[in-house]
Amino acid sequence: MLVEEVMKTEVITLPPTATISEALRLLQKHHLHHIPIVDNEMQIIGIVSDGDVRDASPSVFDDHTEHQALNNEIRSIMSHPVRTVHPLDFIEEIAQVFYDEEFACLPVERDNQLIGIITEKDMLYTLIQLTGTNVQSSQIEVKVPHKPGILPEVASVFGRRRTNITSVLMYPYNDDPNYKILVFRIQTMNPLPVIQDLRNAGYELMWPNNIAEPKV
Template sequence: MIVENMMKTDVITLQPSATIAEALHLLQKHRIRHIPIVDDQGQVVGIVSDRDVRDASPSIFDKDTNQVQLNHKIESIMSHPVITVHPLDFVEEIAKIFYDEAFACVPVVKNNKLVGIITEKDLLYTLIQLTGTHVQSSHIEVKVPDRPGILPEVAAYFGKRKINIVSVLIYPYDDDQHYKTLVFRVQTMNPLPVIADLINAGFELIWPQENQGIL
């Protein structure tokens, strides 16, 4: 999946000359956590978060505090330069940026202009879709040797039972480079017959197992 398929295109923005008070108003009105700061050409020059605005605002517990801080320009507290992504970037690459940089939001830019925004929540929702957990299904994990053709070999057992595969994930098995873990989400509420097929074929199941009280 690419960023273009999951990004929000209706983005609330401000220019650097806007005040902190304006940013606070927009954050509260639209219940958002980030506002990209753009120039007259629509290019991203900074970004502010609700935390940035909160830290720059007077304390609600100090009645004697002057509200002049809210009249400061937003450019005085915005983060810059800003890491951006392209609409055709792959979601998994963006997830790595979020993890490495500890970001909660990234602007999406095309031809040097802001065209969208992607947040942690968007990534989590996409993960739900990619893993198939948004539909009723059964979860099966199989330990397999790391060799060409192993995925269609295992998937064929679901085909023989006419079971639809919702999603497939592949990841390393512990630290053993000779094996992989195949994670299937399949549309059947009774996976026991296909599980028996896999076991009879000599495959080792990671989930479910007899000691887990499911088989």
């Protein structure tokens, strides 16, 4: 999945000469957490967060505080340079950037122009879509040898039952490089026949692992 499939294209921005007061009004009106700061050619030159604006605003508990600080230009508190991503970047790679750098959002640029923004919330929703948890389904986890061809081999068990697979994930099995866990989400509310087929084929199920095999 690409960034352009997930990003928001309607981005509220401000010029660097806008005041902190203007930024505060936009953040509150549109329930934003970040505002990109751009020049006349939509080139991103900075970014401000609701935390930046809050820290620069006078305390609401001090009646004697001059509110002149709100008239300062937003460039005085913006963060720069700004880490950006390209619309053709892969979401899986961008997730690593969010994790490593602890970003809450990333502006999207093409040809040095701001064209969108992607947030932590967008990333979380994308993860939900990729895992298939947004549709009614059953989950089955299978421990398999880490070898070529194992995925189609296991998937063929589902195919024989004409079971629709909505998503497939793979993750390591503990610290053992010889095994992987395949996670299937399938569109059936009765996974018992497929579960039994997998067991009959010799596969070890990690989930569900509490369903007893039928007595012969």
